[in-house]
Amino acid sequence: MTAIAAPAGLRETGPSPLTRTKWAVSDTLTITRRNLIVWYRVPAYIFFSVVQPVIFVLLFRYVFGGAIPVHGTTYVQYLLPGIIGQTAAFASFGTAIALAQELQKGVIDRLRSMPMARSAVLAGRLVADSVRMLVTILIIVAVGYAVGFRFTNGVAAAIAMIALATVFGLAICCIAAFTGLAIGDEESVQSFGLIWLFPLTFVSSAFVPIATMPGWLQAFANNQPVTFVIDAMRALALGHQPVAADMLKSIAWLIGIFVVFVPLSVRAYKRAV
Amino acid sequence: MAEASSGPAIQVEGLTKSFGDVRALRGIDLSVPRGTVLGVLGPNGAGKTTAVRILTTLLRPDGGRAIVEGLDVVRNDAAVRRVIGLSGQSAAIQEELTGKENLELIGRLYHLSWPDARSRAAELLSQFDLVDAADRHAKTYSGGMQRRLDLAASLVGQPKVLFLDEPTTGLDPRSRLSMWDVIRSLAAGGTTILLTTQYLDEADELADTIVVFDHGKVIAQGTAEDLKGRIGGDVIEFAVPDRTRINDAVAAIKPIGDGEPHLDADTGIVGIGVGGRGSDALIEAVRSLDAAEVVTHGLALRRPSLDDVFLALTGHAAEEDGQPESKRGGRRKGKPADSDTAKARKDNA
Numbered sequence: 001m002t003a004i005a006a007p008a009g010l011r012e013t014g015p016s017p018l019t020r021t022k023w024a025v026s027d028t029l030t031i032t033r034r035n036l037i038v039w040y041r042v043p044a045y046i047f048f049s050v051v052q053p054v055i056f057v058l059l060f061r062y063v064f065g066g067a068i069p070v071h072g073t074t075y076v077q078y079l080l081p082g083i084i085g086q087t088a089a090f091a092s093f094g095t096a097i098a099l100a101q102e103l104q105k106g107v108i109d110r111l112r113s114m115p116m117a118r119s120a121v122l123a124g125r126l127v128a129d130s131v132r133m134l135v136t137i138l139i140i141v142a143v144g145y146a147v148g149f150r151f152t153n154g155v156a157a158a159i160a161m162i163a164l165a166t167v168f169g170l171a172i173c174c175i176a177a178f179t180g181l182a183i184g185d186e187e188s189v190q191s192f193g194l195i196w197l198f199p200l201t202f203v204s205s206a207f208v209p210i211a212t213m214p215g216w217l218q219a220f221a222n223n224q225p226v227t228f229v230i231d232a233m234r235a236l237a238l239g240h241q242p243v244a245a246d247m248l249k250s251i252a253w254l255i256g257i258f259v260v261f262v263p264l265s266v267r268a269y270k271r272a273v
Numbered sequence: 274m275a276e277a278s279s280g281p282a283i284q285v286e287g288l289t290k291s292f293g294d295v296r297a298l299r300g301i302d303l304s305v306p307r308g309t310v311l312g313v314l315g316p317n318g319a320g321k322t323t324a325v326r327i328l329t330t331l332l333r334p335d336g337g338r339a340i341v342e343g344l345d346v347v348r349n350d351a352a353v354r355r356v357i358g359l360s361g362q363s364a365a366i367q368e369e370l371t372g373k374e375n376l377e378l379i380g381r382l383y384h385l386s387w388p389d390a391r392s393r394a395a396e397l398l399s400q401f402d403l404v405d406a407a408d409r410h411a412k413t414y415s416g417g418m419q420r421r422l423d424l425a426a427s428l429v430g431q432p433k434v435l436f437l438d439e440p441t442t443g444l445d446p447r448s449r450l451s452m453w454d455v456i457r458s459l460a461a462g463g464t465t466i467l468l469t470t471q472y473l474d475e476a477d478e479l480a481d482t483i484v485v486f487d488h489g490k491v492i493a494q495g496t497a498e499d500l501k502g503r504i505g506g507d508v509i510e511f512a513v514p515d516r517t518r519i520n521d522a523v524a525a526i527k528p529i530g531d532g533e534p535h536l537d538a539d540t541g542i543v544g545i546g547v548g549g550r551g552s553d554a555l556i557e558a559v560r561s562l563d564a565a566e567v568v569t570h571g572l573a574l575r576r577p578s579l580d581d582v583f584l585a586l587t588g589h590a591a592e593e594d595g596q597p598e599s600k601r602g603g604r605r606k607g608k609p610a611d612s613d614t615a616k617a618r619k620d621n622a
Contacts, residue, residue, distance in 0.1 A: 023384055030381045038369040041410070106365035110426065113329045113359040115351065116382040 024117035031124025032131070035098070039132055049094065049136050053087040054143050060207060061147045068208050072240055077152075080144040081161065081233040082206030084137050085226065088169030089201050091133040093193050095125060095173040096180035100189045103181060108269070122269055126173055133169045137162055153239030161236035164250065168229045171254045172197075174261040181268035206230050225253035280343060282307045282434050282465035283328065287337035290323055297323040299489040300337065305467060305482075310460045312480025312497075313469040314582070319486035321469040322362070325438045328467070329359045342433055358432030362439045364419035365426070368412035372403050372422050375411060379429045397425040401455065417448025424455060435459065437468040441475060453478055473582055477501075485586060493586050501577065503585055506531075507551040509558050510544040511572035518567050519543065525565040529557045535584065546581070547574075 015023070039045050060083065065075040102108045102121075111121050141149075141162075151158040176193065183189045203217060204210075204226040210218050221227055228249040235243035283305035290298040298320045305311045313321050326332040328339055330350040339346045342356045366375050373394050380390030398407045401421045406414060411422060420440065427435060440456065441449040456479055460466055470476050476483045477497040485493040485500070493500060509526070513519045522543055523534050530545035537543075547554035555574045562569055577585075 026384070027382055030378060034367060034370065034378050037374070038367060041369045106361040106363045107367065109326075109329075109331055109361055110359060110365035110423075111382070112331055113354060113357065114379070114382055114430065115354040116384075120382075 020117070024119055024123075027117040027120030028123040028127060031120050032128045035125060035128035036131060038098075039094075039128070045094065049091065049132055050139055053083065053090075053136055053140050056086075057083055057140060057143050057147065064207075068212075070209055073238060074148070076144070076148045077150070077238055078209075078234070079207065080140070080149040081165075081237045082204075082230050084140055084161075084165050085168065085230040085233055086201045086206050087136055087140060088133055088165045089172045089197055089226065091129055091136065091169050092172040092176035092197070093190065094132065095129050096176035096183075096189045096193055097186055099125060099177055099180035100184055100186045103184045104186065118270065119266070122177060122265055125177065126170060129173050130166055130170050133173075134162070134166055137165055151237050153235075153237060157236045157239065161233045164229065164233055164236065164247075167254060168250070171257040171261075174258060174265055177265040178261050178268055181265060200224065200226050204230060205234075225250065225257075228253060280340075281305055282309075282342055283311070283467060284340040285324075285328070285337070286339075288324065288327060288334050288339055289336040290320075290327060290332065290334050297489050298327075298334070301486075301489070301491055303484060303491070305465060307465055308460075308463045309481040310456075310466040310468065310479055312476030312483040313467065313486055314471070314473060314476045314483055315469070315486030316471060316583070320489040321486050322438055323489075324486075325359070325436050325467070325469060329357055329436050330354055355430070356433045358427035358430060358435045360420075360424045360427040360435070360437050360440060362442060364411075364416075364423040366411050366419060366422050369410060371408050372398060372411055372414070372418075373407040375422060376426060376429060379426045383430045385429075393429055397428060401425045402451075415448070417444055417451060420444060420448070420452060421455065424452075428459075432464065434465045434467070437466060439469055439471065442471065449475075473500075473577060485582060487583065487587060493582075500582065506546060506548040506577065507554075507574055508544050508577055508581055509547050509555060509572070509574055510542060511558075511562075511569040513541045513543060513567060514570055515568060516541055521565050522562060522567045522569065525561040525567060526558050529554050529561065546577075546585075 039049075057079070060079050061076055065079065068075055070078040099108075108121065112118065151161075179192055180189050183192060203213075203221050204224060205221065206226065210221045210227065213221055228246050232243055232246035232250045235241050235246060281304045283303060285301055285303040288298050288301040289296070301320070301324055303311070303324075313324065315321050323332065327334045328341060328346060330346050330353050333347055341353050344353045344356070346353050367378070370378065376394035376397055377387075377390045380393050381387070383390075385393060395407075398404050401424070403418060403422060403425070406418060411419060414422065424437070424440065427437075437456065441452050444452060453475070456466065456468065460479070466479075468476075468479060480497065483493075483495065483497055483500055484491050493503070495503075509530070511522075513522045516538075519536060519538075519541060523536060526543070526545055527534055529547060531548050532546060534543055534545040551574050555572075559572065562572070
């Protein structure tokens, strides 16, 4: 090495805040791009995020649906917002598993030892997962249209529903990012995801009216965030009932989740051993 | 606080780190002059990886000081990351991306422009003999190719100091030799390298200076020659199937070796250090054992192993505590890391 190192004091100051922000954005986009390339190259990921939700739509529309009575609308109308909400929540499996894998394989070590923005790995993961989620949601809407679903509350409300579903999914992804980094083992992360996400999405208003559940279960189902979000989505999609109350509760829950789990995930990332 | 830039590339003083009750590092001192290769030798759990993780800013030490290129790894961690490269124990590459895409991605994260990232990737692919595989998904690469790609990725930012954590663990002998060539050429190019290894021959081949870690401490330090002098060179080893004759065997070979023969009563394996007189000593051993009418199995001359180093330096064999690396090992379950290590060790024997 012939180059004489710059005085340490000079290097310590590092890049300006503006440059750092620019780099953080560019790093996030680079990581996002990488994650999306990986996503479309792995058939299993495509299956999990696209084919499986479509199978769910068909299964509930044509197999279970006939046995589930709903008031004031048809089952396919009731189902679609629910299945979109569940799909958004289940997108978080991808987040948790990918982060756990990267941790196991040493990819996160490599990235943390580089002079890139430390926020970019998590941010790029969440941006890519949101894009992935949005694609999945649009596919489900298309399949829904093919099997008889229709938005009946106007375009703006339909877009609001999709946006709510995406933000909801992103919130669940933040929880999953934390579990993925904190647990750090792919299989455990997957089982853990099943343990909390299955009850949360199925014991909600997603697939059946809560009134059909036993009383003790209703107490839970009526007061948990998935129900609020899905009821708000349904109201936005169908316009069959007022949206304000459920929307406010959803927003409060979502803010709560972000406030708790974004710092926890960042901390888990910084400490990931 | 900054050292003069003519100081050593790596300077470590009294470094300590504990994980719960496990004291992974108990006061490590190191000094690596610029442009040299330091080999950190030790068994699993000796603290090698912990030291590397602290020096690469991935872990914060509990006590002591570590300076890399004049920069404190705790207070100037961001600046340290601009001058180092790290290649860890497993290939930290994205298997679904091609070799070229992997390197371009890393280049972008080093804030190179797209054209620069592309040309840097092309340069490294040719340097690491991966041009033909450049457009294949890294998943299809052999273990050796994946590790070369990983090493290439650690060089994208043209680091002044390169940390290689067990760069050949799990590789077959041929890939291992090609990895050695790559590391030698990097060292020849003036990069300061700290490399950890479980293999004495690897440290011997690559390092200017070797430090031996045991239970989070440096127990020996010197050139490969110094250490081999202390170990006493080559070892003759054989098994005695008839355990009742072990003592006769020990008596027969004792005059040939330097110092006492050591024997493992459980396996019936007898070994003795014979210094630099390898082949002559082997012939003598055959004659004496034959004269004593002792039947042996697998009589052979071998180069000293890590176990011999430990036996010579500490009086005990290299123990695998499994801590704190086991914490990571636990996370890595599902990957055949242990069997890889076992395999590599067998290859090495």
